[in-house]
Amino acid sequence: MSDTHEKxxxxxxACPAPLRNYPTVVMGHGSGGKMMADLIGSLFAPxxxxxxxxxxxxxAVIALxxxxxxxxxxxxxxxxxxxxxxxxxGNIGELAVFGTANDLAMAGAKPMFLxxxxxxxxxxxxxxxARIVQSMGAACQEAGVTLATGDTKVINRGxxxxxxxxxxxxxxxxxxxRIGPGLAKPGDAVIVSGTLGxxxxxxxxxxxxxxxxxxxxxxxxPLSGLVEAMLSASRDVHxxxxxxxxxxxxxxxxxxxxxxxxxxxxxxIIPVRPAVLGACEMLGLDPLYVANEGKLVAMVAPESAExxxxxxxxxxxGRDAVIxxxxxxxxxxxxxxxxxxxxSRVVDLPAGELLPRIC
Numbered sequence: 001m002s003d004t005h006e007k008x009x010x011x012x013x014a015c016p017a018p019l020r021n022y023p024t025v026v027m028g029h030g031s032g033g034k035m036m037a038d039l040i041g042s043l044f045a046p047x048x049x050x051x052x053x054x055x056x057x058x059x060a061v062i063a064l065x066x067x068x069x070x071x072x073x074x075x076x077x078x079x080x081x082x083x084x085x086x087x088x089x090g091n092i093g094e095l096a097v098f099g100t101a102n103d104l105a106m107a108g109a110k111p112m113f114l115x116x117x118x119x120x121x122x123x124x125x126x127x128x129x130a131r132i133v134q135s136m137g138a139a140c141q142e143a144g145v146t147l148a149t150g151d152t153k154v155i156n157r158g159x160x161x162x163x164x165x166x167x168x169x170x171x172x173x174x175x176x177x178r179i180g181p182g183l184a185k186p187g188d189a190v191i192v193s194g195t196l197g198x199x200x201x202x203x204x205x206x207x208x209x210x211x212x213x214x215x216x217x218x219x220x221x222p223l224s225g226l227v228e229a230m231l232s233a234s235r236d237v238h239x240x241x242x243x244x245x246x247x248x249x250x251x252x253x254x255x256x257x258x259x260x261x262x263x264x265x266x267x268x269i270i271p272v273r274p275a276v277l278g279a280c281e282m283l284g285l286d287p288l289y290v291a292n293e294g295k296l297v298a299m300v301a302p303e304s305a306e307x308x309x310x311x312x313x314x315x316x317x318g319r320d321a322v323i324x325x326x327x328x329x330x331x332x333x334x335x336x337x338x339x340x341x342x343x344s345r346v347v348d349l350p351a352g353e354l355l356p357r358i359c
Contacts, residue, residue: 032245032291033350056258057181058103058241061173070175074109076100077168083161083357085132088202089217092165093132095293097139097147098222099244099359100167105224106240106296108179108231109171111143116150116167121160132163143222145169176235183238184259188327189305191298193226193312194219194320196248197276197290200355205279212275221294226317233311236301243295244359246350249288251297252335253349263335265325288337289350291358299327 028035045053052060059074080096101111116136120129140147198219205216223242230237239259241251248270256263272280272287280287294317300308305323312318325337335347 027356028351030245031350031356032250034348035351036245037349055180055182056254058106059109059169059171061107061180072173074104074107074171074173075169076103077166078103079164079166080359081161081164081357082203082359084203084206085128085162087206087218088215089198090220090293091132091135092163093134093136094139095218095220095359096165096167097136097143097145098220099242099293100169101143101145101171102223102242102293102296104169104171105222105227106179106242107171107173108177108227108237108240109173110228111145111169111171111222111224113148113170114140114145114167115169116147116165118150118152119160119164119166120152120154121162122154122157124162129163139222143224174231177231179237179240181239181241181255181258182260184255184261184263184299184327185238185301186261186327186329187302188238188299189302189309189323190252190263190265190325190327191300191305191309191312191321191323192243192248192270193223193296193298193318194294195271195273195276196243196292196295197272197280197287198295199293200247200290200358201276201279203358204283204355210279210282212279214275216273216275216279219292219294221317223294223296223317226296226312226315229311229315229318230298230300230308233307234300234304236304237298237308238301239297239299241297243292243297245291247287247289247291248297249286249335249347250349252347255297255299256335257333259327260332262328262331262333263325264328264337265335266338268338268340269322269324271320271322285355288347291355293359302326 029039059076062073064071078100080092082092085092104111201216202218239255243251252263312321336344337347
């Protein structure tokens with residue numbers, strides 16, 4: 001590691017969004033897109049390089065047994081800065097619990113314990129804080145996790161947006177489960193668990209004062225039960241990711257890059273609620289890039305795909321699940337979709353921030 005007083009060398013950093021072009025951090029560096037990938041890959045990853053971090057999954061998988069054997073833990077951390085603090089279908093508190101528990105579930109783990117760090121801004125109404133904390137307690141019960149430790153800090157008025165929450169989580173990975181972003185194989189079916197874009201549009205509707213014919217609610221929910229149902233049907237689930245920042249497009253690109261495989265899918269098959277689709281058309285957004293907080297993407301061996309899909313459909317959070325495409329050996333590291341008019345297009349990572357502060 002370089003000396004703490006030595007300035008980083010930007011000279012070798014490459015496009016599409018080189019950090020040397022940004023003298024300060026901008027919102028796009030937290031987008032889940034190209035700018036964030038550049039920040040992590042060019043600055044953070046080299047300085048903290050190690051085998052656990054190198055996987056760049058939703059959780060680090062830590063083997064406590066001999067020769068990397070059982071028991072194995074999943075360990076993750078996340079921070080939540082969503083504005084507004086309350087939105088249709090949820091609030092920052094339950095979002096923090098479910099989001100962290102879901103990151104553990106994406107490693108195939110059973111979520112067990114959470115920590116919570118609260119950064120409170122002076123002037124935050126106590127009644128609002130109480131509502132958020134109460135919803136977090138209920139979310140912990142729903143997700144089957146124990147909040148085991150925490151911390152509280154208060155910052156001066158005007159130095160924050162009311163409340164930020166940082167959470168970390170630990171889960172236990174069952175024997176025989178091997179799930180990771182680099183494990184996708186040619187022929188794997190690509191499955192999405194339900195409708196896309198609900199959370200991002202729900203937050204945007206409140207933030208921008210938008211009204212639709214039907215209320216769009218966030219899909220924030222704990223996914224560990226759905227994952228358990230999938231793994232009960234088959235252990236041939238190779239990759240799992242929850243499609244949060246950057247949406248489905250970001251997830252597919254991350255898996256494609258990690259596995260060095262190509263991915264193809266059919267846009268016509270992807271489930272999107274009419275209200276969400278209408279909002280995206282009005283705002284000039286692509287639903288493929290809009291965040292979700294209760295949907296997952298799975299790469300499943302072809303011989304087990306129908307069994308896993310059937311198991312998902314028996315679970316409330318998977319009833320709209322559908323196979324949208326497959327992993328291919330062609331165009332490694334690239335995601336290609338078939339559009340509604342039969343054409344093909346490359347679905348790349350978003351360059352910057354489409355909908356800031358949605359989680």
